[in-house]
Amino acid sequence: MNNQTKTKSHSLNIKQSLIACALGILVLCTAGCDEQELNSNWLDREIIIDAKSDDWLDTLYYFEGKNLSIGFFNDESHLYVCMLAEHPMLQAQAVGQGFTIWFDPEGGKEKAFGIKFPIGMREVREQMDFMRSQEGELDREKMRQAFEESLADLEILGPGGAKQRIPVEEAHGIEVKVRNETGLLVYELKMPLQSSDEHPYAVGANAGDAIGIGLEIPEIDKDEMKSAMQERMGGAEGPPGGGGGGMGSGMGGGMGRRGGQRPKMPNGLNVWASLKLALNQNQELTN
Numbered sequence: 001m002n003n004q005t006k007t008k009s010h011s012l013n014i015k016q017s018l019i020a021c022a023l024g025i026l027v028l029c030t031a032g033c034d035e036q037e038l039n040s041n042w043l044d045r046e047i048i049i050d051a052k053s054d055d056w057l058d059t060l061y062y063f064e065g066k067n068l069s070i071g072f073f074n075d076e077s078h079l080y081v082c083m084l085a086e087h088p089m090l091q092a093q094a095v096g097q098g099f100t101i102w103f104d105p106e107g108g109k110e111k112a113f114g115i116k117f118p119i120g121m122r123e124v125r126e127q128m129d130f131m132r133s134q135e136g137e138l139d140r141e142k143m144r145q146a147f148e149e150s151l152a153d154l155e156i157l158g159p160g161g162a163k164q165r166i167p168v169e170e171a172h173g174i175e176v177k178v179r180n181e182t183g184l185l186v187y188e189l190k191m192p193l194q195s196s197d198e199h200p201y202a203v204g205a206n207a208g209d210a211i212g213i214g215l216e217i218p219e220i221d222k223d224e225m226k227s228a229m230q231e232r233m234g235g236a237e238g239p240p241g242g243g244g245g246g247m248g249s250g251m252g253g254g255m256g257r258r259g260g261q262r263p264k265m266p267n268g269l270n271v272w273a274s275l276k277l278a279l280n281q282n283q284e285l286t287n
Contacts, residue, residue, distance in 0.1 A: 036061070036063075036271075036273035036274070037273065037274045037276070038061055038070075038072065038213075038273050038274065038275050038276070039072075039275070039276045039278070040072035040073060040074045040079070040275060040276060040277045040278045041059055041071075041072065041073050041074075041278055042073070042074070042075065042278040042279070042280060042281065043073045043074060043075040043078075043080065044073075045073075047073060047080045047188075047190070049080075049175040049176065049177050049188045049189070049190050050177060050188065051177040051178050051179040051181070051186045051187065051188050052179075052181060052186060052188075053082065053084060053181060053184070053186050055082070056071050056082045059071040059072075059073070059082075060082070060084065063271060066269065066271060067085065067086040067087035067090060068083060068084060068085045068086060068087075068090070068215075068269075069083070069084045069086075070082065070083045070084075070215070072275060073278075074193065074207060074277050074278055075207070075280075076193075076206075076207050076280070077192065077193055077194070078190055078191060078192055078193060079189075079190070079191045079193055079203055079277070080188070080189070080190050080191075081101065081187075081188065081189040081190075081191070082186070082187065082188050082189075083185075083186075083187040083215070084184045084185065084186055084187075085184065085185040085187070086183075086184055088183075090185075090217065090269065091180075091184075091185040093217050093218075093219075093220055093268060093269075094118065094178075094185060094187075094217050094269075095118050095120075095121060095178075095185075096120060096121045096220070097120050097217055097218045097219075097220060097268070098116050098117075098118055098119050098120035098217070098218065099116065099117065099118060099178075099187065099215075099216070099217050100114045100115065100116040100157065100214075100215075100216040100217075101114065101115050101189065101213065101214070101215060101216075102114040102157075102212075102213065102214035102215075102216060102272075103191075103203045103204070103205075103211060103212070103213060103214075104211060104212030104213070104214070105203060105204035105205045105209070105211050105212075106211075106212065107209075107210045107211055107212050107274055108212045109212055109214065109272045110159070110212065111157070111159060111214065112158070112159060112204070113156075113157070113158060113201075113202075113203065113204065114156075114157035114158070114214075114216075115154060115155070115156065115157070115174065115176065115189065115191070115201075116154060116155035116157055117151075117154040117155070117168070117176045117178065117189075118150060118151055118178060119150065119153055119154065119155050119165070120150070121147070121150055151168070151178070152167055152168060152169075153165050153166065153167055153168060154166065154168050154171060154174070154176060156201055171201070172198065172199055172200055172201060173190075173191075173192045173198065173199035173201070173202075174189070174190065174191060174192070174201055175188075175189070175190040176188065176189045176190070191203055193205055193206060193207070193277075194206065205277060206277070207277050207278065207279050207280065208277055208278070208279040209276075209277050210274055210275065210276050210277070211274075211275050211277065212272060212273070212274060212275070213272070213273055213274075213275045214270070214271065214272045214273075215269055215270075215271045215272075216268075216269060216270055216271075217268045217269035217270075218268050219267050219268035220268070
């Protein structure tokens, strides 16, 4: 609790304050290192996994220097996670390279169990290349459909590179969604805490435990990106999705220029923290 109290007293800079006002939330500033001690909140409201931030008022930690905020709720059976990515290039990396959240039930940095979503756009790019080779140009609607299909699956990750790809709709208790909201990439996840026959994929922890949690976005391979851009010069009209819902508007805005300058590209993301899961207050009083 000492660290959380300290974060509340940390002053917000002007930019962070404007974000907080726009979202109607209190952003908690943490120190600028990669090892944090965070606290989950006992679930006291309904959380709908719709990739909207309005369920997360006054609950988010802001990772200074990372341009992202994250918050947690839990009850006896599930963990809820919300992440907001502010930097436009970090948003593009999350969608293009994929975003993974790792769990270590022992409280360390072991990649014991992970959920990768979005899984990345490599297959979308391959479909775009195929459409261009067959039709000579890219159909925006087909591009949008290909992009939406990239959000249909997630990957279950384990130690030693173990990987299983499954449809999001068949994820057995896992709910996850991502979209663009007022210029921010919003990610929401609901995870079972303990596995069962009905929920085979779980964090492997109980309310009150301290677990390790990692956030990972691979760094873009600049040589691969440069080669791909050279191959596509004059063909692509921009990222798929257009200005409609889902991630289209986020990608379009994220890849553009602000104030005539292209944003500096982040070196991916690799952040680990210790997360203390909350206990029911009634249970705390009886212990």
